[in-house]
Amino acid sequence: MRDVNAPVVRARNLTKRYGPFLAVDHIDFDIRPGECFGLLGPNGAGKSTTIKMLHCFFPPSEGELSLFGLPAETHAREIKARMGVCGQEPSLDPDLSVLQNLVVFARYFNNTGREARRRAEQLLAFISLSHKKNAPIVSLSGGMKRRLQIARALLSDPQLVILDEPTTGLDPQSRHQVWDRISHLKMEGKTILLTTHYMDEAETLCDRLLIMDHGKILEEGTPPELIARHVGGWVIEIVHPTLEVRAWLSERGLAFEETSARAVLHPPDAEALFHALRQRFPGCSCSLRRATLEDVFLKLTGRELRE
Amino acid sequence: MNRRAHGLSWRAVRVWQRNLDVWKRGWKINFLPPLLEPIFTILAFGAGLGAMIGSVTYRGQDYGYVQFIIPAIISISMMYSSFFETSYASFVRMYYQKTFDAMMTTPLSAYDVIAGELLWGATKPVFYTSILLCVVSVMDLFVGGPPFLHYPDSLLLLPFCVVPGIAVACTGMVCTALVPHIEDFNIPFFLFVTPMFLFSGTFFPLDQLPDWVGIVAQAFPLTHTVRIARAATLGRLEAGLFLSLLFLAVWTLVFGWLALRLMRRRLLGTNLPG
Structure with missing residues (x-):
């Protein structure tokens, strides 16, 4: 009998080369059943390449990869039949109506006829698009299109759902609706792999995270664990720190991240330091706030632009 | 590459x-x-030039000139309909609509997607040929003289049209695998489709031209398509046409293999190991 707690995804030494370039560099990770697993990293970190290997788009250059206990190289069809993928790029079929998009796509999974239609209608209700079922794709808003693309990934009732930046470019209302649908999927017990550039999204939705950069894994853990491990509970931000302020901080041996406009500190005793700072420099514009995942992310991956 | 996981399967039918x-x-x-297109062509070439x-x-x-060019017009529409489908239309689906990327997240393999497109390219001539056979048969009712379409031989064009259909569809797909931008389809049109349109024994018998042109024209799939189509519509089918059929089959094997290989490489991105 198969172990119900066996990982849904198991990657060991997973590597992808494009010529001499190492896009994914010998990484190990597991995704456990029922969890929402976040894959974070700046542009070019290797997230998309990792995801493409997971949905058997191309094989790894090296390493082992299995999903649902099946090796990816030999069981691509079985694996793909058990997962749903909502890619980053819009790929709805503009030549078909909303409902047809789902019915035609279901056929790729060999779901046909009345059953496929029933499932499609049910999913349209799930994403509140039943009223648009005969509309052409061009008439949908950005949020509607994204919801439909998520619904399309659910057609085969997959065990693993891959959502690659599902909220990028959406307005706050649509974003919250997508979050709500993802939470719903979590409640249904689906395993979810999510990538996002919004740290609040990762903090809210993900049970466990993996932060990647330059093809390697930098960190792994739950959002509170990562925050506690790297930035503590509180953060002090100083806007336009003067030379005196910097000297004062340096005297105390406090490390800080600096941009042209501000200094960011994650000191162990933040509250006391904050009050001392305010007392010593009353005119200094500084604030004390709770640490977030974004602080962790920027601390680990740096603040330089990735272009 | 694992054949069962990534090879060709019946799922191509879904595409x-x-x-x-x-x-x-x-x-x-x-x-x-x-x-409409063939009606215009028949009118211009037949009534005007004829x-x-x-x-x-x-x-x-x-034979009357119209009688002579009608099988050529049918053959040209077979070629255009399948070439257009796997060149411009497939390119739009691949490049702009990301239709193939979405399909490849399902149990379909890259080969299934490409083969499905090729099958569809070979199906387009069926629509064109059926409509044309109807239109010309109606013309036969109203125009006197020897019939444009000799029956029942002309009915053979319907099953036959998928043969040049698949041959040309594979050629179009090879172009789709290779062109960087959609405008670049001008090149195969200018170097391949247009010369075929003119020099495949379509609007005049090939022996009107210097010998070498006739020899070069034997390398065009359209030459062989027109030869078979003309024999059918004029009721002059003969065993020698088997060679033309063989030519189209070999062409399909070569270009079909190239289409699958090159297109898969393009869909998956280059530098693919294995």
Whole structure:
């Protein structure tokens, strides 16, 4: 009998080369059943390449990869039949109506006829698009299109759902609706792999995270664990720190991240330091706030632009 | 590469079905070009040019000019419909609509997607040929003289049209695998489709031209398509046409293999190990 707690995804030494370039560099990770697993990293970190290997788009250059206990190289069809993928790029079929998009796509999974239609209608209700079922794709808003693309990934009732930046470019209302649908999927017990550039999204939705950069894994853990491990509970931000302020901080041996406009500190005793700072420099514009995942992310991956 | 996981399977039919569904959505507009285009061509070349030319000698017998070019017009529409489908139309689905990327997240393999597109490319000539056979048969009712379509031989064009259909569809798909931008389809059109349109024994018998042109023309799939189509519509089928059929089959094998290999490479991105 198969172990119900066996990982849904198991990657060991997973590597992808494009010529001499190492896009994914010998990484190990597991995704456990029922969890929402976040894959974070700046542009070019290797997230998309990792995801493409997971949905058997191309094989790894090296390493082992299995999903649902099946090796990816030999069981691509079985694996793909058990997962749903909502890619980053819009790929709805503009030549078909909303409902047809789902019915035609279901056929790729060999779901046909009345059953496929029933499932499609049910999913349209799930994403509140039943009223648009005969509309052409061009008439949908950005949020509607994204919801439909998520619904399309659910057609085969997959065990693993891959959502690659599902909220990028959406307005706050649509974003919250997508979050709500993802939470719903979590409640249904689906395993979810999510990538996002919004740290609040990762903090809210993900049970466990993996932060990647330059093809390697930098960190792994739950959002509170990562925050506690790297930035503590509180953060002090100083806007336009003067030379005196910097000297004062340096005297105390406090490390800080600096941009042209501000200094960011994650000191162990933040509250006391904050009050001392305010007392010593009353005119200094500084604030004390709770640490977030974004602080962790920027601390680990740096603040330089990735272009 | 694991064949069962990544090779070709019956699932290619699902891709063909998707294209058929899209075609059915716009059928009212989709059946106008095959209906009107050949009527215009027959009118211009037949009534206009034909009146000046009179008759053409083909395999030792004289035929009216319209009778002579009707099988060529049918063959050209077979070629255009399948070439257009796997060049421009497939390119739009691949490059702009990301349709293939979405399909490849399902149990379909890259080969299934490509093969489904090729099958669809070979299906387009069926629509065109059926409509044309109807149109020309109606013309036969109203125009006197020897019939444009010799029956029942002309009915053979219907099963036959998928043969040049698949041969040309594979050629179009090879172009789709290679062109960087959609405008670059001008090159295969200018170097391959247009010369074929003119020099495949379409509008005049090949023996009107220097010998070497006739020899080069033997390398065109359209030359062989026209030869078979003409023999059918004029009721002069013969065993020698088997060689033309063989040519189209070999062409399909070569270009079909190239289409699958090159297209898969393009869909998966280059530098693919294995």
